[in-house]
Amino acid sequence: MAVRMKRNYSLSGGFSDAGAVALDDDLIEARMEQTWWSPDIPRQQLKALMQRRDSPAVRHFGLWIVLLVVSGSAAALSWGTWWAVPAFLIYGTIYSSSDARWHECGHGTPFRTHWLNEIFYHISSFMTIREGILWRWSHARHHTHTYIVGRDPEIQVQRPADLLKILMDFFYLRSGPPEIWRIIRNAAGRPDTNVLDFVPESERAKMYWSSRIYVAVVAGFAVWSLAVGSFLPMMFVWLPRFYGGWLHQLLGLTQHAGLAEDTFDHRENTRTVYVNPIFRYLYMNMNYHLEHHTTPMIPYHALPQYHELIKNQTPPAYTSLWQVYREMIPALIKQATEDPSYHLTRAVPTPITQSTAESMPTAVPSSPEFSQADAQDWVAVCAADELDENDVLGFEHRGRVYAIYRLDGDTYYATDGLCTHEGAALAGGLVVDGCIECPMHNGRFDIPTGQAVRRPVRKNLRVYPVEQRDGQIMMRVIQQPG
Template sequence: MLLNKFAKRDYSLVGKAQNAVALNDDLIEERVEGTWWSPDIPRKELKALMVRSDGPALFHFGLWILLLIASGWLAVLSWGTWWAIPAFLTFGTIYSSADARWHECGHGTPFKTRWLNEFFYHVSSFMTLREAHLWRWSHARHHTDTIIVMQDPEIQVMRPADLLKIMGDFFWLYSGPSEVLRIVRHALGRPDANVRTYVPETVRQKMYWSSRIYVAIFIAFGIWSYAIGSFLPLMFIGLPRFYGGWLHQLLGLTQHAGLAENTRDHRQNTRTVYINPVFQYLYMNMNYHIEHHVIPMVPFHALPKLHQAIMAQTPPPYTSLWQVYKEMIPALIKQAYENPDHHIVRPLPAPVVTELPLQERVNGQNGHQTLAEKPQTSAGTWVEVCAVDDLDEEEVIGFDHNGKKYAVYRLQGDNFYASDGLCTHEKVLLANGLVLDGCIECPMHNGRFDVATGKAVKPPVHEDLKTYPAERRGDKVFINLPE
């Protein structure tokens, strides 16, 4: 009964999958033009939600570390008794929730201080057995092409649905060994063809050395366990991801399983579900998954507020895990045995039409000039962009000139800068991004560029951004463009 009736489809990034969507010039142009659905929310309200602060994350991670220490100590005390079963299950569940912390810190949003994001990102990556450099780039691709066949390397439930794999992965029995094997392969410097499509060659040496460190730690703990004649050390490194991974699978399946493939609307391929406070804490609010995908720059602690701000524009949230699984399980069974193309169709509300403030009617929802008078070229190559008052401090505006997109920034006072308008990583409009600490953060993958120099300062971006002189002239902002 659990064996699939239909042949497996090819979901590789280098194969020829049925219903695959090739990444061609037209698709890139569609992405640039913003064909992914985006919510209608005033820029100032959105910017307030995107504010970074160390405080909430320090409290959250501090409590998590205390829970790890306390549950781990109880597990040690219970070793050799039947109490070890619930004790280690508790510890493993908390330990495996590192997956949510890996995810959030990979986006660089929990902490305002960058090194804190990076520190917890690498620690959490190791804990959840996701090599940090590989998965940073994998997840960037996931956000670029969410559930797009032959483009997204993180499609959890492929069609026809493999029910044995889904159940086995509640303890990571299927995906776990292959992930460990991939770490070993990378430690040997042997990435497969799929990995080579999204991890840049310039990053691979870091990936290899990181994988070697992982393997060295595993070997060290294996030797320690052998030396003392007990596998207790391995119960704290490596194995918790297996025996404690049930909650990760329970919540992770709610993100996309059973929903549409090959759609550019996150409301049709992603879910938001209400869960109890304990699970929500361990999951770092990732149950607000539609909200996270449509605006990944919003930190975890602000996702409930973002949910309230846009919920009239999204499908009704699921009120419980039971409501999700009651709908999802029959859909997955149908994909496995009746029709692999079957999927759940979420009801979409009518489009929201709002009267935007004057500045947003001038700049457009995505920060680009739309209704303003077309700028006129002045003497030489200096081009008028906008009125000074149209660009707030610590803000960005988009500007089109001669068929090319630019981004113009204002830092404190009258410090104006300009650059190409598209991220060098995946050609995303930077005018939708966030100006933070003298950098522009890409709205899709959270990479950052220094606005003054164009230097790529935070992965996944690694190619610098071209910059242009910009200055204030009277009450206007001008940029100097090549002829």
């Protein structure tokens, strides 16, 4: 009889199947460096796709609020009749699409205006029962270590696949209660060990207070229900995530379920599937999930365009949900009943050899005049006209990576070139409103000061003096005092 080995998905274990060697952080980073794939696409095209605008998101979120109000009003008015069943199902489905809004706003990409992303992030975090501070860190880890066992806290279908649990999550019954328990624990200041693993100590007080607010709001609705002697108020917060969660699970499973674990190529562990316009709207284009994982800086509305540009470098997109499920269901049954190590294999069109670092548009000057520092440590980086307005260029000198920026007009700046969060090359990022946004988890630094201004980055960048001399950008490779 076959022995079904359960993998260790805890964040302190990983790769702990019998006989396997645990991957430590260094090994994981080394493997990522060797094999992480990113599409081959001109920098200018990518930059155009990454641009942020408020107007599409204002329209999108405005419509979403209208849909919530109209469906919620219809549901309230139908309370006590059989019409309440379809009415609350529609309201609950729209309410549960808060999860897609939580996700997008967490990346900070829908709106150009930072505070709009933040407001909608915290509202939708509450609605979808994902405490905002905790899940920001969890999701950053998911993007760094997508489906790496023992590192990714968001592996939705763990092996051997538990089919009952998968079905339960069509009504959020497997993931919802533990999430509520986690909020209660955090409100009491007693996080579990997994939370301690990915939420930095400096963020925990905020997480505790945010959890307390969640508990207080839900308690307020419970008191309201008791006061009016009706369950109706409770039907509008958190419960919709359960009775209306079916679509979120239907779409969410297509992201990674049944695909490979412990690979460092998103083309092997992430799917893109075409769905109808209503689902695409509710899901904020996250059906283009491979494109999202490959380049999380691209806002939801530009993902279809990005897909068209890179689809010849990726496995074919699934043409329908039916095509995904026809393949996925037998795979999950096989994982559950016969072979937990089984996974679907995607047809990757190009060899997995390109590394993230290689794909970053870095400028590494090689001529002697560009590589030598003068007596005052000034180094010629590049010709001034090589750098577009509001853009960034990577530069390496004596084994250290720097980033040179040109902001509005002819103002140039320089900082260290690697993100202080997890070391991504900032030259692959986007200059937005005087900040450099990191390509890995969308953290931001103020360019003139190097100050970390958006999580998950917390540590500032070092800044360096820059001058323009005779059409050349010169940088002094000495750290600015202070």
